[in-house]
Amino acid sequence: MVATAVPSTRPNWLRYAALAAKVLLFGLLLSALIWPDLSGIKGKASTARLIVYPIGAMVLPLWWVAYGRTRSKLHRTFPWHADLLMTLPWLIDLVGNRFNLFDTVTWWDDAMHFVLWAFLTAGVLLAFAPRDLSRALTVFTALGFGATAAVVWELGEYVAFVRTSPELQTAYTDTLGDLALGTLGALLAGLITYQARKPRSLA
Template sequence: MTTMVATTVPALRPSWVRYAALATKILLFGLLLSALIWPDLSGIKGKASTARLVVYPIGAMVLPLWWWAYGRTRSKLHPSFPWRADLLITLPWLIDLIGNRLNLFDTVVWWDDAMHLILWGLLTAGVLLAFAPPTLSRGLTAFVALGFGATAAVVWELGEYVAFIRSSPELQTAYTDTLGDLALGTLGALTAGLTIYQTRARLSR
């Protein structure tokens, strides 16, 4: 009986994560499709909607595309598709889209700050699980997390500025808001790096 539990429980976890990752992608693409059909109800109208409709699918599919083109035959880190990493990388795009659909960014004072902290943490954690070797030290894991997270945060803020902020009323407060977003995104990335290191260290004991 003990042997049966030991062999079946680990098999259930990847299945649950796999279904969650697939469901997240289906919901994301469903929301994107509805934004194309009913743009006025999308919550992203006037917020670089065209750019989001392009960037979000790419962000959600970058890991599967990498796996199909390279990882499945050459990846030494993952013998099978990294579903946990895929779920973590997809969630930020979905949560951001839901937040815009429900108008939370404009109606909840703390929502934007929380999203920059949490979503950047999720994204960085997914990237680390997908591409960073588990043998990295705590310092190197934090360094890689900061390198990715801070760079991605800067690219995101530049994209927002070019896409819609420079021609919107938000330009008046953009400097302060951008500094805060960069700080929170970087903090989220660092937290994700330390969390991933601690989790991997605990599992390897």
């Protein structure tokens, strides 16, 4: 079965929320360039974050301009709900670092690996995965993306700053936990996305 596009019925607040999230994200990135000592990411691969985070937040809009607007079989209008979910992980991570939550709240890092990976995976599924996937295929797709993204993230952290920081002593245990939590977050995203799409696909 070929997935067919359906008119968007997303409320306007999703558009405003997605745009606000991007404005806040780029504002925090700009402030990190101007006042690096106050950014919360100094010594935590700040240069890599300043490059990767804007790319992560702009992947969907750039794809839409280059391809999706005229050829997407999933969306007739820009998927603001997916865009918001794909922007929030980068924004929340920057906010957490700005307020030093990763180093002062013991459970914050674990929670973020679970929640932010769920947001990111759900956004990717809503933006790019066909609506008519079965529950099993939706979950497998979510796990494939989520687990792979988690591995890439951990490799990036290791190369960028972990290997030369005091965190190296506990990096193995922390990395295993982060990978497990990210994968569980992706699993939850797959299940929720399938349930959220089910009425629409059956309509």
